[in-house]
Amino acid sequence: MKHVIVIGGGVAGMQCASELLKEGVKVTLLEKEQNTGGKLRNWYKLFPTYTPAEEVLSALRHKLTGAKNLTIKTGSEATAITPKKVTLSSGEELDCDAAVIATGFTLFDARIKEEYGYGIYDNVITSADLEQMFTRGEVRLKNGGKPKRIAILHCVGSRDEKVCQRHCSKVCCVTGVKQAIELKHLFPEATVFNFYMDIRMFGPGYEEMYREAQTQYNVHFVRGRISEVSPTFDDKLQIKAEDTLTGRPLKMGVDMLVLLVGMKANDLNSDLVEKSFLKQQPSGFMQPRNSFLGNVESNVGGIFYAGAVTAPKNVGESLNEGTAAARAAIEWLARK
Amino acid sequence: MKRSSWTDYQKEIADNDYYYARSCIRQNFFPGSEKVFLSILGKDLGRNIYDDPLHTSCTGIGYHSDVVPLETIMTVVARQFALMNEAGYENFTSSCITSFGIYTELLATWEEFPEMLDKTRENLYKATGREFKIPKNLAHTSDVIFHHREEIAQKAKRKLVNAYTGEPLRVVEHIGCHYAKIFPKKGVGGSEFPYVLAGMVESWGGEIVDYPERRHCCGFGFRNYLVQANRGYSIANSHKKLESMAPQKPDFIVCNCPGCSMFLDKWQYTIAEMEGTTYGQNGQGIPVLTYEEMAGLILGYDPWADLGMQMHQVDVEPLLDKLGIEYDPAAKYLGRNGKYIGKPEAALINGCSEDRLYKINR
Numbered sequence: 226m227k228h229v230i231v232i233g234g235g236v237a238g239m240q241c242a243s244e245l246l247k248e249g250v251k252v253t254l255l256e257k258e259q260n261t262g263g264k265l266r267n268w269y270k271l272f273p274t275y276t277p278a279e280e281v282l283s284a285l286r287h288k289l290t291g292a293k294n295l296t297i298k299t300g301s302e303a304t305a306i307t308p309k310k311v312t313l314s315s316g317e318e319l320d321c322d323a324a325v326i327a328t329g330f331t332l333f334d335a336r337i338k339e340e341y342g343y344g345i346y347d348n349v350i351t352s353a354d355l356e357q358m359f360t361r362g363e364v365r366l367k368n369g370g371k372p373k374r375i376a377i378l379h380c381v382g383s384r385d386e387k388v389c390q391r392h393c394s395k396v397c398c399v400t401g402v403k404q405a406i407e408l409k410h411l412f413p414e415a416t417v418f419n420f421y422m423d424i425r426m427f428g429p430g431y432e433e434m435y436r437e438a439q440t441q442y443n444v445h446f447v448r449g450r451i452s453e454v455s456p457t458f459d460d461k462l463q464i465k466a467e468d469t470l471t472g473r474p475l476k477m478g479v480d481m482l483v484l485l486v487g488m489k490a491n492d493l494n495s496d497l498v499e500k501s502f503l504k505q506q507p508s509g510f511m512q513p514r515n516s517f518l519g520n521v522e523s524n525v526g527g528i529f530y531a532g533a534v535t536a537p538k539n540v541g542e543s544l545n546e547g548t549a550a551a552r553a554a555i556e557w558l559a560r561k
Numbered sequence: 562m563k564r565s566s567w568t569d570y571q572k573e574i575a576d577n578d579y580y581y582a583r584s585c586i587r588q589n590f591f592p593g594s595e596k597v598f599l600s601i602l603g604k605d606l607g608r609n610i611y612d613d614p615l616h617t618s619c620t621g622i623g624y625h626s627d628v629v630p631l632e633t634i635m636t637v638v639a640r641q642f643a644l645m646n647e648a649g650y651e652n653f654t655s656s657c658i659t660s661f662g663i664y665t666e667l668l669a670t671w672e673e674f675p676e677m678l679d680k681t682r683e684n685l686y687k688a689t690g691r692e693f694k695i696p697k698n699l700a701h702t703s704d705v706i707f708h709h710r711e712e713i714a715q716k717a718k719r720k721l722v723n724a725y726t727g728e729p730l731r732v733v734e735h736i737g738c739h740y741a742k743i744f745p746k747k748g749v750g751g752s753e754f755p756y757v758l759a760g761m762v763e764s765w766g767g768e769i770v771d772y773p774e775r776r777h778c779c780g781f782g783f784r785n786y787l788v789q790a791n792r793g794y795s796i797a798n799s800h801k802k803l804e805s806m807a808p809q810k811p812d813f814i815v816c817n818c819p820g821c822s823m824f825l826d827k828w829q830y831t832i833a834e835m836e837g838t839t840y841g842q843n844g845q846g847i848p849v850l851t852y853e854e855m856a857g858l859i860l861g862y863d864p865w866a867d868l869g870m871q872m873h874q875v876d877v878e879p880l881l882d883k884l885g886i887e888y889d890p891a892a893k894y895l896g897r898n899g900k901y902i903g904k905p906e907a908a909l910i911n912g913c914s915e916d917r918l919y920k921i922n923r
């Protein structure tokens with residue numbers, strides 16, 4: 226029986242593993258955290274349908290539950306990958322016939338954009354923090370109060386040469402719209418502002434959601450980036466920005482600022498390049514063999530990619546790549 | 562004030578043997594600061610520092626006003642470094658923030674474009690016959706005080722504590738644009754949450770207060786002030802900062818930069834004269850100190866004879882009283898030889914109830 230090691234237990238890795246198992250392939254799924262699910266474990270609902278993230282994860286876990294040819298090794302990090310062998314940080318070596326890398330992305334650390342005061346000002350949070358607040362049902366200010374004015378800032382760690390993140394993280398725009406609507410559901414009286422550079426609504430239903438945010442929820446969209454955040458005497462946050470449509474500087478007080486943090490290339494990618502002869506793109510994401518006809522294949526035969534390890538992707542795209550990578554691996558094994 | 566990142570911005574600051582470059586304007590507006598810096602380094606801390614009468618202006622004011630070309634300022638700076646080498650020093654420390662910004666900028670430029678360094682060497686040699694080496698260490702004088710802040714705290718005669726209440730004094734710090742906004746990694750704490758002055762204040766018992774316009778420029782901005790028609794921009798910036806900090810009730814402002822100290826102090830007088838507005842808790846102005854004056858006060862230097870604080874536009878006596886410092890009010894306007902140097906007219910900013918020139922009543 227052929228053996229494929231899938232590195233990364235997020236949505237792409239789980240989907241890939243399940244497709245491989247269907248085709249009678251033995252699978253070892255490696256996950257560096259203690260639980261599978263990846264970044265989606267910390268997400269509340271998914272755009273544009275408000276499907277609970279847990280619903281998607283439960284379905285994926287259900288597909289893997291009880292599979293006899295599956296070994297899931299959590300708390301296991303791969304340090305070197307070849308088509309024949311994967312080495313773990315513990316030193317253990319696992320033999321295989323092919324490998325799929327589905328290690329995803331690293332969330333941009335908002336503290337690097339110091340001007341926004343994340344980690345310093347209590348009510349400056351990230352989109353990831355807000356998802357967890359939604360999940361816990363505890364969207365509150367630090368003092369326990371309800372926010373009355375909320376600003377959401379797009380492109381924090383995306384399209385930003387100053388922090389060496391030139392690429393677009395793709396999903397933040399729609400996340401900002403989704404979170405604005407969710408905040409309006411929780412706090413109908415609150416005023417919510419989205420500060421954006423461009424609104425990139427690329428997926429089905431996204432543009433409709435953006436329109437709905439404006440027409441039904443009265444979410445304000447201001448084209449301009451926030452330049453700095455400061456505390457005010459009455460415990461609010463003062464933000465400075467430029468409204469580039471009116472061409473005027475803008476200063477306002479808000480209770481809460483949500484930073485839409487981008488997807489940066491996985492911090493571990495450079496190690497992979499060094500130890501596994503794989504190639505990286507200038508953005509730091511892994512380089513597929515071909516952007517059109519080989520986008521789940523690497524430059525090394527027998528090593529495949531799935532999900533956000535090669536570029537920012539939404540959940541649906543990551544799931545599709547899980548399937549595509551499994552299909553490519555099976556074809557490669559059949560040719561051997 | 563909560564900070565998380567200042568330790569990420571650590572710079573190397575030499576511990577001893579400094580070549581000192583003075584500021585063009587500080588000796589006029591805060592004349593005791595540079596003198597007491599030399600005294601603190603030499604007498605209190607026992608460090609070696611050389612005050613070289615041969616060095617000149619770095620020409621930064623002219624450079625930022627577009628009257629001194631880049632090649633010229635590079636040659637002038639190269640001469641300063643040559644003088645340092647000739648005096649046998651490797652650690653350069655400048656009293657002026659703009660100079661510090663200039664030195665930092667030119668060192669970075671020479672590193673990035675070595676052909677410009679070669680050209681500068683050639684220009685200096687042709688003009689003066691001198692050669693120079695890049696300093697081993699470059700620090701602003703506030704960096705040097707920051708570096709020795711704990712030693713100063715140990716030798717201090719008092720803390721930055723309100724003698725009436727026992728509470729830490731509330732301090733607004735202003736580092737100046739050219740300290741770290743251009744090269745954040747060359748400033749202690751970076752540019753967003755700088756720690757060079759805050760570290761001194763915290764080590765000496767005070768409390769730093771944050772406020773919305775903390776990072777805003779004081780308004781000097783060279784052409785904002787040097788071109789007379791633009792001076793409205795200058796005072797508007799100081800006004801914005803003062804309005805923003807006043808609700809935090811600071812006991813004093815401490816500045817890093819010659820221009821900032823001057824404008825935040827003197828524009829308070831102008832605003833009071835123009836609008837009748839003052840920003841201090843006592844109905845007067847908020848005293849503005851240099852970091853050397855702040856260090857000098859806690860080390861027990863005399864506010865008039867040693868620190869020259871009679872030159873401040875906003876009277877410092879209310880702050881001296883809060884600190885529990887004993888001083889001779891009559892000695893305030895006596896010069897170094899004991900001769901009376903004259904006294905300014907009473908002004909709104911210092912508690913006069915009526916403006917004598919513009920007839921503004923409090």
